[in-house]
Amino acid sequence: MASIKDVASAAGVSVATVSRVLNGHPSVSADARTRVLAAVERLDYRPNAVARSLRTDRTRTLGLVISDVLNPYFTELARSVEEEARALGYSVVIGNADERPDLQDHHVQTLLDRRIDGLLVSPTDGGSPLMLEAARAGTPMVFVDRWIPGVDVPVVRSDGRAAVRDLVAHLHGLGHRRLAIIAGPAATTTGRERVQAFREALAAYGLDLPDAYIGQGDFQAESGRRVTEGFLDLPEPPEVVFAADNLMALGALDALRARGLRVPEDVGLAAFDDIRWFVHTDPPITAVAQPTADLGRAAVRALVDRIGGRPGESVTLPARLVVRRSCGEPAPERFPHRSPAQSPVRRSTS
Amino acid sequence: MASIKDVASAAGVSVATVSRVLNGHPSVSADARTRVLAAVERLDYRPNAVARSLRTDRTRTLGLVISDVLNPYFTELARSVEEEARALGYSVVIGNADERPDLQDHHVQTLLDRRIDGLLVSPTDGGSPLMLEAARAGTPMVFVDRWIPGVDVPVVRSDGRAAVRDLVAHLHGLGHRRLAIIAGPAATTTGRERVQAFREALAAYGLDLPDAYIGQGDFQAESGRRVTEGFLDLPEPPEVVFAADNLMALGALDALRARGLRVPEDVGLAAFDDIRWFVHTDPPITAVAQPTADLGRAAVRALVDRIGGRPGESVTLPARLVVRRSCGEPAPERFPHRSPAQSPVRRSTS
DNA sequence: GTCGTCGATGTAATCGATTCCACGAGGAGG
DNA sequence: CCTCCTCGTGGAATCGATTACATCGACGAC
Numbered sequence: 001m002a003s004i005k006d007v008a009s010a011a012g013v014s015v016a017t018v019s020r021v022l023n024g025h026p027s028v029s030a031d032a033r034t035r036v037l038a039a040v041e042r043l044d045y046r047p048n049a050v051a052r053s054l055r056t057d058r059t060r061t062l063g064l065v066i067s068d069v070l071n072p073y074f075t076e077l078a079r080s081v082e083e084e085a086r087a088l089g090y091s092v093v094i095g096n097a098d099e100r101p102d103l104q105d106h107h108v109q110t111l112l113d114r115r116i117d118g119l120l121v122s123p124t125d126g127g128s129p130l131m132l133e134a135a136r137a138g139t140p141m142v143f144v145d146r147w148i149p150g151v152d153v154p155v156v157r158s159d160g161r162a163a164v165r166d167l168v169a170h171l172h173g174l175g176h177r178r179l180a181i182i183a184g185p186a187a188t189t190t191g192r193e194r195v196q197a198f199r200e201a202l203a204a205y206g207l208d209l210p211d212a213y214i215g216q217g218d219f220q221a222e223s224g225r226r227v228t229e230g231f232l233d234l235p236e237p238p239e240v241v242f243a244a245d246n247l248m249a250l251g252a253l254d255a256l257r258a259r260g261l262r263v264p265e266d267v268g269l270a271a272f273d274d275i276r277w278f279v280h281t282d283p284p285i286t287a288v289a290q291p292t293a294d295l296g297r298a299a300v301r302a303l304v305d306r307i308g309g310r311p312g313e314s315v316t317l318p319a320r321l322v323v324r325r326s327c328g329e330p331a332p333e334r335f336p337h338r339s340p341a342q343s344p345v346r347r348s349t350s
Numbered sequence: 351m352a353s354i355k356d357v358a359s360a361a362g363v364s365v366a367t368v369s370r371v372l373n374g375h376p377s378v379s380a381d382a383r384t385r386v387l388a389a390v391e392r393l394d395y396r397p398n399a400v401a402r403s404l405r406t407d408r409t410r411t412l413g414l415v416i417s418d419v420l421n422p423y424f425t426e427l428a429r430s431v432e433e434e435a436r437a438l439g440y441s442v443v444i445g446n447a448d449e450r451p452d453l454q455d456h457h458v459q460t461l462l463d464r465r466i467d468g469l470l471v472s473p474t475d476g477g478s479p480l481m482l483e484a485a486r487a488g489t490p491m492v493f494v495d496r497w498i499p500g501v502d503v504p505v506v507r508s509d510g511r512a513a514v515r516d517l518v519a520h521l522h523g524l525g526h527r528r529l530a531i532i533a534g535p536a537a538t539t540t541g542r543e544r545v546q547a548f549r550e551a552l553a554a555y556g557l558d559l560p561d562a563y564i565g566q567g568d569f570q571a572e573s574g575r576r577v578t579e580g581f582l583d584l585p586e587p588p589e590v591v592f593a594a595d596n597l598m599a600l601g602a603l604d605a606l607r608a609r610g611l612r613v614p615e616d617v618g619l620a621a622f623d624d625i626r627w628f629v630h631t632d633p634p635i636t637a638v639a640q641p642t643a644d645l646g647r648a649a650v651r652a653l654v655d656r657i658g659g660r661p662g663e664s665v666t667l668p669a670r671l672v673v674r675r676s677c678g679e680p681a682p683e684r685f686p687h688r689s690p691a692q693s694p695v696r697r698s699t700s
Numbered sequence: 701g702t703c704g705t706c707g708a709t710g711t712a713a714t715c716g717a718t719t720c721c722a723c724g725a726g727g728a729g730g
Numbered sequence: 731c732c733t734c735c736t737c738g739t740g741g742a743a744t745c746g747a748t749t750a751c752a753t754c755g756a757c758g759a760c
Contacts, residue, residue: 001487003746014710019748027707044483049463050403051746054715059400069429072422079419082446091460093443096432110441113399133394137351221626253630276571280603282632353716364740369718377737401716404745 002043011039022047053115061091062303063111064120065104067146067188068219069096071247072275073292074122077144080296081120088304090117099185099219101125108134118303122146125187140306144299146189154312156299157189158290158319160272161197166321167270167288168201171240174328176268180213180238182227182248191219194244194272213238217248224251232259232267240268240327246275249285268327284324291317352393361389372397403465411441412653413461414470415454417496417538418569419446421597422625423642424472427494430646431470438654440467449535449569451475458484468653472496475537490656494649496539504656504664506649507539508640510622511547516671517620517638518551521590524678526618530563530588532577532598541569544594544622563588567598574601582609582617590618590677596625599635618677634674641667 008015013032020028021036028036039045053059062085066074082092093116095107104124108131111119118140121131127148135141135151147155171179181198184191199209212234215227224243228251231238243249249271256267263269263283271278274289298315306312358365363382370378371386378386389395403409412435416424432442443466445457454474458481461469468490471481477498485491485501497505521529531548534541549559562584565577574593578601581588593599599621606613613619613633621628624639648665656662 004748005746015747016710016712016749017708020709023748025749027709029708032708046459046463048404048465048746050400050409050465051715052748053400054398054404054717055746055748057715069425070422072420075419075425079446079448086456091443091464093441096429098429106436109396113396114441115398115400250626250630257630276600277627277631280600280607280632281627281630282634284632354718355716365717366719366740366742367738370739373718375719377739379738382738398716401745402718404747405716405718407745 001048002045003048004045006043007036007039007045010043011035057115059115059117060089061093061114061116062118062120062300063093063095063108063114063116065095065097065107065111065122067097067099067104067122067124068247069094069098071219071245071273072277073246073273073290076292077122077296080293081144081300084297084300085304088300090300090304097124099124101128104128105130112139118142118307120144120299120303123148123188125185127151140303140312142299142303142306142312144295149189154302154306154314156295156302156315157317158295159316160194160288160290160319161200163288163319163321164194164197165201165204167242167286168198168205168207170286170321170323171268171270171327172205172207174268176239176327177207178213178236178238179207179209179240179242180215180231181209182215182217182224182241182243182252184217184219184244184248186216188219191244198242217244217251219245219247221247221251221254224248225255226251228252228255229259232256232261237267240264240270242270242272244272246271246273246278246287249287253281264326264328270327274322278322278324281326283326285326286324287322288319289322290319351398352395353398354395356393357386357389357395360393361385407465409465409467410439411443411464411466412468412470412650413443413445413458413464413466415445415447415457415461415472417447417449417454417472417474418597419444419448421569421595421623422627423596423623423640426642427472427646430643431494431650434647434650435654438650440650440654447474449474451478454478455480462489468492468657470494470649470653473498473538475535477501490653490662492649492653492656492662494645499539504652504662506645506652506665507667508645508669509666510544510638510640510669511550513638513669513671514544514547515551515554517592517636518548518555518557520636520671520673521618521620521677522555522557524618526589526677527557528563528586528588529557529559529590529592530565530581531559532565532567532574532591532593532602534567534569534594534598536566538569541594548592567594567601569595569597571597571601571604574598575605576601578602578605579609582606582611587617590614590620593619593621596621596623596628596637599637603631614676614678620677624672628672628674631676633676635676636674637672638669639672640669 004015004018008018017032018036021033064081068074078094085092097104101124105128120142122145135153141153143153143155145157183195186192202209217223217227241252243252256263261267271285271287274287278285278287294317302312354365354368358368367382368386371383414431418424428444435442447454451474455478470492472495485503491503493503493505495507531545533545552559567573567577591602593602606617611617621635621637624637628635628637644667652662
């Protein structure tokens with residue numbers, strides 16, 4: 001592959017002049033410029049980004065470490081991050097942690113070794129020494145979705161409390177009283193917060209959240225299935241199960257189906273994180289929707305600010321409730337001609 | 351950040367010795383080795399991958415350009431690619447083309463500029479000059495899922511012909527005769543092949559595939575919706591719609607619902623590419639499942655072979671049909687406890 | 701006419717690693 | 731005792747860019 005030297009000799013100038021032309025430096029004669037550009041064209045020359053990065057100490061690359069690529073929420077986040085980054089002249093390298101702290105550290109380490117300009121992380125745990133150290137060492141960093149408390153790093157996330165209150169109001173209005181939650185890992189902020197928001201919302205209706213109705217999941221489908229089975233084995237199973245992410249909702253649905261239970265007649269189901277497929281599941285699933293793409297964009301802007309030496313602001317955007325049929329209430333506008341005979345009927349499950 | 355020089359002076363040796371220790375070169379004294387390792391530890395030293403790559407001309411990075419991150423098929427592919435690559439000591443940089451040739455070229459160019467060791471591509475079109483040139487210039491390259499004919503590059507893909515034959519047999523057995531397909535872009539191999547396989551399978555049953563029953567989609571949900579609406583407006587709409595990927599199936603489902611049609615009673619639906627949610631859609635969707643993770647692994651192995659100077663073999667794995675209820679046949683084993691009263695009841699929704 | 705300024709250009713240092721080559725010490729073999 | 735290897739080590743070149751500094755010619759001001 002042609003190097004800057006080849007271009008220089010082909011154009012009859014020095015490498016300095018070639019570099020000036022390529023970087024838009026003003027003091028280059030028109031003649032030299034055209035000769036250089038012609039040589040570049042002729043040789044199909046492309047600057048070696050590796051060499052350039054070594055010299056300038058900037059890679060124009062952002063690292064994004066997400067918790068799980070198979071989760072549509074993160075995939076949408078990744079897409080908006082890449083889009084915004086591209087608009088700002090950066091590339092994005094994605095690392096998938098698969099909800100495993102060791103894999104997360106592997107990717108963080110690899111990205112730091114590659115000297116990325118900044119790091120966007122949705123931590124899978126309470127904070128690895130590696131990440132804390134990187135933050136302290138001054139690596140430009142921004143947390144997105146999840147964060148690590150006590151670290152001085154901007155956080156871009158969504159606040160689901162209002163939406164969870166709306167959800168509980170909705171469930172309460174439908175007559176449900178025994179509400180359970182499939183929680184995410186306690187090591188994650190979103191794992192804790194969603195339980196907390198749910199508990200507070202229940203309290204506002206004088207409802208309790210007993211320990212038996214808090215199932216410990218790990219944001220993966222299999223844990224949703226396992227926890228749901230536990231709920232169903234209780235002497236008094238919950239009337240509605242609220243999954244703290246969409247994959248655990250999928251697992252919950254698997255478990256309910258395996259037992260031949262109907263949703264919402266036998267057990268209601270709701271999820272945190274909305275995805276397109278929820279419209280077409282049987283039944284359509286009521287969910288708390290985050291403004292995912294906005295989060296991604298805001299996170300990139302905050303990170304690029306940090307890279308540029310500016311402070312980089314934390315952002316919190318509200319989530320909203322999307323009511324569908326999985327908790328009992330029909331969504332009439334989607335099925336305008338549905339007769340009363342088809343409305344959900346409450347029946348015993350055991 | 352500490353450099354190799356800092357380590358050298360801290361350990362009282364030359365940079366050459368530090369480099370030898372770090373790279374496991376045999377001729378280093380035990381004494382020097384321990385001093386170097388101690389200094390590395392103390393300074394938290396990590397080799398600068400950028401500098402190393404410049405010198406060695408190897409980045410230990412693979413580029414993966416996929417057609418659409420929002421498509422669960424590609425996301426699963428990306429995951430298995432990263433996993434296998436990591437096992438072989440490589441990192442993966444993903445570029446999302448969003449089914450746009452210009453974006454695809456942008457990512458290919460960026461990856462080449464970064465001097466990735468090899469490129470894994472699922473081309474969105476018939477072959478950009480850029481990619482053809484890169485292949486000709488000797489960049490180690492492997493096509494996965496889709497490919498560009500006439501280029502001497504290994505292809506790792508899945509053959510859906512047998513599964514499509516099984517699908518048509520299934521549909522024919524259910525009494526369906528008017529079968530339509532939502533095709534992918536004609537510029538992609540998968541776009542063409544799936545239509546071709548469908549047509550051949552139909553021919554085996556003496557069925558025709560009229561032009562009116564071939565809708566031109568672009569592998570995105572919106573096109574599935576649009577094409578399906580066109581089908582429904584025909585004087586004689588098809589009995590079953592076969593979507594050439596899962597996103598177009600989603601769009602088709604949207605369109606069918608918007609018209610108040612029932613699946614499969616009014617119109618059947620099948621899809622190429624199976625995803626977990628298809629089990630829980632209303633109704634569960636019959637699909638052709640690719641061995642996605644195997645494809646990803648095989649592609650990485652082929653690419654790493656190429657990088658190592660070995661030939662790198664093309665691989666074709668068979669897809670298989672997964673029958674669910676969306677074309678008319680119930681899958682009883684999935685709902686073992688369902689009583690007759692709870693069986694799907696045929697009712698009008700409109 | 702001389703001097704200072706400015707624009708265009710080239711030379712060379714530099715980034716942080718790897719690696720070729722030379723060199724000295726020490727041991728084996730004659 | 732001398733020669734020849736081998737081993738451990740350091741010096742310096744190198745990868746491909748950017749950029750500080752020096753140089754040189756032309757031109758305007760005095």
